[in-house]
Amino acid sequence: MFTGASVFCDLPEQARRLGETRHAPKDKALTPLGEVLTGRAAGRGRDSDVTIFDSSGIGLQDLYLGLALLKKMEVAL
Secondary structure, rough: OOOOOOOEEEHHHHHHOHHHHHOOOOOOOEHHHHHHHHHOOOOOOOOOOOEEEOOOHHHHHHHHHHHHHHOOOOOOO
């Protein structure tokens, strides 16, 4: 499942312990979503890229992600 995919998560340390990514190979990079949202790490490069997001429960990041998606979809708040 993780082969060929980019994996994003709330916090890598937490995701390795509690999330579904605890089943990922130890050498699989887990990119914090916050790093992508702030431009410090790359997100999806092409529509054909396979990505996995493992949210293990950081509410503030969940809220920020939801707001960013609504903005991208041009949904008025």
